[in-house]
Amino acid sequence: MKYFSVRKSWILVFAIMTIFTLAACSSDETGGGSGEEPDEITAWAWDPNFNIAALELAKESYEKDIKLKIIENAQDDIVQKLNTGLSSGTMKGMPNIVLIEDQRAQSFLKAYPDAFYPLDEYINPDDFAAYKLAPTSLDGKQYGLPFDTGVTGLFFRTDYLKEAGYTMEDLSNITWEKYIEIGKDVKAKTGKDMISLDPNDLGLIRVMIQSAGSWYVKEDGTTVHLKDNEALKKAFQNYKAMMEADFVKANSDWSQFIAAFNSGDVATVPSGNWIGPSIEAEASQKGKWAVAQIPRLDMEGAVNASNQGGSSFYVLNIPGKEKAAEFLAETFGSSKQFYQDLVLDVGALGTYKPASEGEAYQAENEYFGGQKLISDFSKWMEEIPSVNYGMHTYAIEDILAAEMQNYLNGKSLEDALADAQAQAEAQLK
Amino acid sequence: MGKAMNNTGSIPYTVKKKRKSGGLKKNYIGWFFILIAVAGICLFYFYPMVQALLLSFQSGMGANLEYVGLDNYIRLFSDPTFIAALTNTMIYLLVQVPVMIVLALFFSVLLNDATLKFRGFFRLAIFLPCVTSLVAYAVIFKYLFGVDGLVNRFLIDLSITSEPLNWLSDPLLAKLTIIIAITWRWTGYNMIFYLSALQNVDKSMYEAAKIDGASALQQFFYITVPMLKPIILFTSIISTIGTLQIFDEIMNITNGGPGNATLSISMYIYNLSFEYTPDFGYAATVSYVIVILVVLLSLIQFKVAGDNK
Numbered sequence: 115m116k117y118f119s120v121r122k123s124w125i126l127v128f129a130i131m132t133i134f135t136l137a138a139c140s141s142d143e144t145g146g147g148s149g150e151e152p153d154e155i156t157a158w159a160w161d162p163n164f165n166i167a168a169l170e171l172a173k174e175s176y177e178k179d180i181k182l183k184i185i186e187n188a189q190d191d192i193v194q195k196l197n198t199g200l201s202s203g204t205m206k207g208m209p210n211i212v213l214i215e216d217q218r219a220q221s222f223l224k225a226y227p228d229a230f231y232p233l234d235e236y237i238n239p240d241d242f243a244a245y246k247l248a249p250t251s252l253d254g255k256q257y258g259l260p261f262d263t264g265v266t267g268l269f270f271r272t273d274y275l276k277e278a279g280y281t282m283e284d285l286s287n288i289t290w291e292k293y294i295e296i297g298k299d300v301k302a303k304t305g306k307d308m309i310s311l312d313p314n315d316l317g318l319i320r321v322m323i324q325s326a327g328s329w330y331v332k333e334d335g336t337t338v339h340l341k342d343n344e345a346l347k348k349a350f351q352n353y354k355a356m357m358e359a360d361f362v363k364a365n366s367d368w369s370q371f372i373a374a375f376n377s378g379d380v381a382t383v384p385s386g387n388w389i390g391p392s393i394e395a396e397a398s399q400k401g402k403w404a405v406a407q408i409p410r411l412d413m414e415g416a417v418n419a420s421n422q423g424g425s426s427f428y429v430l431n432i433p434g435k436e437k438a439a440e441f442l443a444e445t446f447g448s449s450k451q452f453y454q455d456l457v458l459d460v461g462a463l464g465t466y467k468p469a470s471e472g473e474a475y476q477a478e479n480e481y482f483g484g485q486k487l488i489s490d491f492s493k494w495m496e497e498i499p500s501v502n503y504g505m506h507t508y509a510i511e512d513i514l515a516a517e518m519q520n521y522l523n524g525k526s527l528e529d530a531l532a533d534a535q536a537q538a539e540a541q542l543k
Numbered sequence: 544m545g546k547a548m549n550n551t552g553s554i555p556y557t558v559k560k561k562r563k564s565g566g567l568k569k570n571y572i573g574w575f576f577i578l579i580a581v582a583g584i585c586l587f588y589f590y591p592m593v594q595a596l597l598l599s600f601q602s603g604m605g606a607n608l609e610y611v612g613l614d615n616y617i618r619l620f621s622d623p624t625f626i627a628a629l630t631n632t633m634i635y636l637l638v639q640v641p642v643m644i645v646l647a648l649f650f651s652v653l654l655n656d657a658t659l660k661f662r663g664f665f666r667l668a669i670f671l672p673c674v675t676s677l678v679a680y681a682v683i684f685k686y687l688f689g690v691d692g693l694v695n696r697f698l699i700d701l702s703i704t705s706e707p708l709n710w711l712s713d714p715l716l717a718k719l720t721i722i723i724a725i726t727w728r729w730t731g732y733n734m735i736f737y738l739s740a741l742q743n744v745d746k747s748m749y750e751a752a753k754i755d756g757a758s759a760l761q762q763f764f765y766i767t768v769p770m771l772k773p774i775i776l777f778t779s780i781i782s783t784i785g786t787l788q789i790f791d792e793i794m795n796i797t798n799g800g801p802g803n804a805t806l807s808i809s810m811y812i813y814n815l816s817f818e819y820t821p822d823f824g825y826a827a828t829v830s831y832v833i834v835i836l837v838v839l840l841s842l843i844q845f846k847v848a849g850d851n852k
Contacts, residue, residue, distance in 0.1 A: 190817070197821050201606045221820035225605025313712040314800035364690050366711040505604075509819035513624070516802030519714065537623050 152434045154181040155441065157211035160189040164388070165213055165425070167460045168261070172445035175452050180441055185209065193218065200226040208430050210438040214258070215425045216249040220335060221505035222428075223252040230257045231429040236443035243465040245500040250426045258426035259442045260465045264386035265495040266321050266420045267405040268293075269393060271306075272483065274381040278303040285406040287418055290322065290352040293409040294359055297382075301361040306381045308361035310374035316511055316518065317422060318384065322349035325408065326416040327499035330511070330538075335504030338542065340514070341528075341535035348411045350518070350527055357522060384408055386422035387463060387491045394481045401483050407494060419497035424465075457488055465495065506542050513537050599831050601824035608824055615828035625829060627803040628811040631718065632787060635807070639722045640782045644775065646730050651737035652767060666738070670731035677728075681795035684724045685711070688796075714804035717797050721805055724792050729785070733778045740774040741767070776848045783840050787833050808833055 159165040166186050173182045187195070192212065199208050200222075214222055223230060232255040239247055242260040250258025268285060275285070278300040285296070297308030311318065323329060328345035331338055340346060356362055363380055365371045374380050376396040383389060393403055407418035427446060429438045445452050446464070453469030456462050457477075469475065470492040479487040513534050521530040601608040602615055619625050653659070654666050672680065687693050688710035695707040710716045744767065752762050768775070790809035793799060799806040799814070808829060815826040 194817050197605070197817055201821065201823060203606060221604070225607065225820055227607070229606075313709075314798065314802075364709060364712060366689055367685065370689060370691070505820045509814075512799070512803065512814065512818075515800060516627075516804075519802035519804070540621060541624065 151437075152210075154183050155211065155434050155438050156183045156185060156209040157213075157438075158185050158187050158192050158195075158209040159213040160187060160192060162186055163391075164262070164460065164462055168446075168456055168462050171455055171459060172441070172452065175449065175455065176441055176445055178440075178444075180437065182441070189215065196222065200229050205229075205430065205432045208432060210430060210432065210434045211442065212428050212430065213261070213425050214428055215423070216246070216258075216264075217503045217507045219249050219258055219426065219428075220252065220503060223257055224505055229431055231431045231435040231439060232257055233259055233429065233439055233443070233447075236439045237447040241448070241467055243467060243495050243498065245421060245498040246424070246426065246465045248500050248502045258428050259446050260426045261446060262388070262424050263463050263465045263491070263495050264388065264422040264424035265463070265491050265498060266384065266386050266408040266422050267491065267494065268408050269375075269383040269385060269389065269403060269405050271378075271381045271399075271402055272404050273402050274300060274304050274306050282404055282406060287407060288409050289412040290348075290409045291355075291412055294352065294355050297356070297361045298359055300381050301359075304381070307363040307374075307379060308359075308381050309356065309384065310363040310365050310371055310380045311356070312365050312367070312371065313357070313519075313522075314366070314515060316515055319346070319349045319353060319514070319518075320507075320511075321384065321408065321420045321422050322352065322411055324499060324501055325418070325420040326411045326413055327501060329501040329503060330507060330514070331502070331504035333502055335502040336506075336542075338506075338510065338535060338538045340510070340538060341532045343531070344413060345411055345416070346531065347527060348413060350521060350531070352411075353518070354522055386424070387487075388423065390487070391461060400481050403482050404485055405482060405487060405490065415499075417497050417499060419494045419499075421498050463488060463491055463495075467496070506538070509542060510534075510538050513541070595827045595830065598824055598827040601827075602822060603824060605821050605823075611824070615825050618825065619828065619832065624803060624806070625808075625811060628806045628808045629832070631803075631805060632789070632807045634718060635722060635725070635789060636783060636786045639725055640779060640786055642722075643726050643730050643733060643782060644779055646726065647733035647778070648737055648768075648771070648775070650730065651734045651741060652763060654734070655738060655741045666734075669734055672728050672730075673732045675728070677791035678795055680728060681724065681792045684720065684727075684792075685796045688720045711797055712801045714801055717801060717805045721789075721792055721796060724796060725786070725789065728792075729782065733782065736774050736778050737771060740771050744770045772848060776844060779848075780841050780844055783844070784837050787836055787840075 157169055159169055166184060169182075169184050173180070173184070192214075196208075196212065196214075199205070234256050237256065237259060239251070239256045243263060246258075246260035246263075247256070250256065250260055270285060272282075275281070275296075278296075280296060280300075288296075293308075300306060300308055320329075323343075323345040326345040326348075328339070328343060330340060330346075363374050365374055372392050372395075375383050375393060376399075378399065383393065393399075408420050410416040410418045427442055429435050429442065446466070450466075450469050450472055453464050453466055454472045454474040456464060457472075457474045470489070475488045475492055476486060477488060478484045517525075517530040517534040520533075521527055598608070599615060600610055600612060602611045603609055650669055654662055654669070656662075659665070689695070690707050690709060690711075692710070694710065695704075698704045699707065708716060710720050748766050748770075749762055752766060757765065788809050789807045790813065793805055793807050793810045794813070797805040799810050812826045812829050815822055815829065
């Protein structure tokens with residue numbers, strides 16, 4: 115027995131020694147940031163039909179010679195890889211160009227100072243939709259090259275609405291209260307649900323509050339603003355009214371959400387413009403859809419324009435950054451022609467304002483009954499109120515989602531928001 | 544190793560002699576062979592563990608970490624999301640592990656019956672869920688339990704409910720869905736341990752018990768369960784550890800929702816690191832809570848079920 119325990123302690127000593135040796139090794143290592151200029155520029159993005167396609171198009175249209183390697187990753191994977199890579203301190207294996215969702219951008223910019231390369235010398239931020247600038251810049255420096263817009267619209271089935279006695283006119287320039295009223299009417303007259311919602315996803319709440327220029331945080335991006343947030347209160351009330359109006363078809367994930375309107379079960383889809391291709395995927399409904407402006411909150415300063423999703427390109431502060439920045443600047447950053455091709459070939463709507471004068475933006479969309487969809491969206495895009503998303507959107511949203519459940523189950527709105535406020539403040543020190 | 548030396552008695556003399564003369568040397572050679580494994584374990588287990596412990600005393604966004612002493616550990620107690628995650632995980636543990644162990648025991652005794660036809664088929668059928676990928680089966684469960692899912696259709700067709708149940712968006716039903724899912728996935732795995740242990744139980748004991756007039760139930764409680772005790776202890780410890788670390792199912796079936804109703808500790812660690820603005824320090828603290836819980840619960844299980852050997 116004794117023989118055995120001596121042997122065991124020997125292992126322990128060995129283990130400890132190994133740990134110390136390794137610790138010593140790793141602390142000597144410095145970041146691999148400095149190095150020579152690479153031949154090849156790498157870019158990470160998600161969605162082959164949209165972002166990747168846009169990058170491919172940019173590569174084709176770029177006049178200079180560039181070796182661009184586009185790597186497709188799921189968005190979650192990009193977030194994980196960036197976080198682990200950047201926090202480890204070595205920039206090895208990091209791409210030159212990366213796509214980051216606007217609502218996440220601030221947390222990357224603040225959490226990893228010096229990891230990103232400012233683009234002020236390469237692009238003119240005023241060329242882009244104003245609402246895109248707050249999330250993509252930090253301390254007066256423009257880090258992101260604003261890419262796609264998530265400008266929202268109220269996609270609706272013209273046939274169902276007509277059956278209930280409503281036209282495009284009746285849906286334009288309305289409040290969410292009016293929307294709920296119409297929804298009840300549509301349900302009564304056609305038997306169709308008005309909307310499909312995932313009770314666990316507060317995306318619609320975000321759409322509502324941004325239309326009033328409000329967010330989960332105040333303009334500084336860090337002060338939690340839930341309690342006494344009028345816009346949020348109204349959004350919560352609307353959300354509850356919808357849930358109680360018996361016209362919501364519940365879904366629990368993306369594919370069920372898509373199925374809800376492709377199958378013809380719901381009459382409207384308030385969403386970012388990127389939902390268009392998914393709607394068009396159901397060929398049998400051609401000509402039965404149109405898009406109205408998104409409803410607004412019934413309060414001062416609220417407009418019939420909002421945003422859902424959208425992302426921007428960032429250049430990492432590693433060798434090759436000048437090449438990468440130049441590439442982005444001459445394609446996404448300044449080429450009108452590129453944006454015309456982008457709309458025609460990929461169907462992606464950017465936030466570069468000068469592009470909207472082009473011909474491609476005036477095209478009529480046959481699927482949507484000849485509506486000038488791109489032109490409408492780019493008009494609404496310029497009205498989107500600018501808000502600073504700050505860096506805690508997803509953390510706060512999880513807290514709010516829990517309180518939303520409580521509110522739906524009978525907790526008072528004031529208590530629910532006050533509790534959420536207290537919880538968020540405690541968590542986001 | 545001492546035992547191994549004694550067993551060499553049957554080896555021819557010449558070989559034995561050779562071995563004996565190189566006794567000390569052999570140990571060094573032995574150590575040489577496991578050197579790579581030991582170094583690997585140190586590099587990939589012990590070193591990260593120590594680093595994670597150090598990390599758990601730091602806090603800050605992303606790369607801006609600084610030492611904050613015990614602040615992270617104090618923060619745990621006033622963090623409602625963490626408490627919700629801990630409560631949920633404990634509910635999974637207290638409900639799911641006993642149900643699964645009992646079910647596995649039940650199935651294994653049934654399937655050990657020599658007179659049962661198609662034994663192999665049934666064993667395979669119950670074990671098969673274990674070979675499925677965690678993500679794949681979680682996604683299938685998500686669809687089964689969706690509002691338009693097969694389970695709801697089944698319940699409505701049998702007139703058990705008139706309205707489809709919101710399995711995934713009702714806090715209680717969502718927990719139940721998760722528990723059903725993990726039970727389905729892991730019961731067969733535990734059953735295999737019991738089945739193999741049952742092969743070592745002497746049949747003459749059952750015969751003797753039968754002659755003494757013991758009922759099937761008495762045989763089960765007084766012979767089968769005591770004989771399987773070490774295996775039951777083993778399976779309940781690995782199931783406890785597994786449940787404390789539960790992640791895939793929650794991530795894919797409910798994503799923690801509705802609200803935080805199904806959030807588990809591991810899922811919270813993921814959220815802290817990758818979903819929110821990353822705070823790896825606090826995430827490491829939460830992960831050490833799992834370590835502490837595993838150690839504590841295993842100790843309790845040893846004390847309650849162990850033989851004090």
